[in-house]
Amino acid sequence: MFSLSSLSRQVLSGVAGVGRSLSRLPQPATGHRVTTALPSLSLFTRGRHQLAPKKVKHLKRHKGKVPIPIGGSTKGTTLAYGDWGIRIKDNGTRLSAKQLTTAREVIQKKLKVLKGAKVYLRVFPDIPVCIKGSETRMGKGKGTFEYWACRAPTGRVIFEIGGVPIREELARDILRQAAAKLPVKMEFISRSSPPRLGNLLVHPPEPPKVDVASIPEASSSAAAEVSA
Numbered sequence: 001m002f003s004l005s006s007l008s009r010q011v012l013s014g015v016a017g018v019g020r021s022l023s024r025l026p027q028p029a030t031g032h033r034v035t036t037a038l039p040s041l042s043l044f045t046r047g048r049h050q051l052a053p054k055k056v057k058h059l060k061r062h063k064g065k066v067p068i069p070i071g072g073s074t075k076g077t078t079l080a081y082g083d084w085g086i087r088i089k090d091n092g093t094r095l096s097a098k099q100l101t102t103a104r105e106v107i108q109k110k111l112k113v114l115k116g117a118k119v120y121l122r123v124f125p126d127i128p129v130c131i132k133g134s135e136t137r138m139g140k141g142k143g144t145f146e147y148w149a150c151r152a153p154t155g156r157v158i159f160e161i162g163g164v165p166i167r168e169e170l171a172r173d174i175l176r177q178a179a180a181k182l183p184v185k186m187e188f189i190s191r192s193s194p195p196r197l198g199n200l201l202v203h204p205p206e207p208p209k210v211d212v213a214s215i216p217e218a219s220s221s222a223a224a225e226v227s228a
Contacts, residue, residue, distance in 0.1 A: 123158055125150040
């Protein structure tokens with residue numbers, strides 16, 4: 001009689017013996033080194049066409065929350081490089097690298113006919129998102145890496161286009177198609193659009209109106225001109 005434990009030990013010992021015998025075989029005399037196992041960090045390398053950071057300090061991070069602009073800062077809510085753009089009008093959300101890449105490819109395809117046109121991406125996915133399988137018991141560490149993402153609050157500018165003069169009708173159509181690829185409601189903005197603070201538009205204050213007649217010097221000079 002035999003047990004499952006003894007059978008498993010025999011199978012594992014046989015596999016180990018085959019591995020040792022294969023390691024003793026002469027290797028081909030080439031300058032390339034072939035490895036059978038990939039290092040752990042190789043899973044996080046990226047190509048030139050991928051939106052991913054080149055280097056991170058921690059491979060896994062906390063989920064975090066999308067920031068809410070309640071401090072009065074309007075940074076990142078107006079155009080900085082292009083002439084037209086889109087920004088988040090609804091509640092803030094988390095955008096994945098795949099969604100941003102798809103929207104950018106749509107804009108680049110439509111701007112191909114305009115020589116010298118540029119696309120500016122104002123956010124960058126640098127947060128690793130880890131996901132565990134559904135119906136999995138709690139514990140046993142954090143889930144495996146799935147994709148890169150970024151947290152975009154309300155009013156954050158996502159894409160800008162410029163570089164060459166672009167008609168407003170064409171810019172609206174291009175950015176409308178790009179906004180359809182993102183899971184949040186966007187709005188079209190230009191250079192004259194006011195900054196956004198959450199759900200409020202911050203309009204610059206109007207300059208105060210000065211009554212010339214109330215100034216004594218101006219009134220005296222005006223009376224002298226009339227008498228002359």
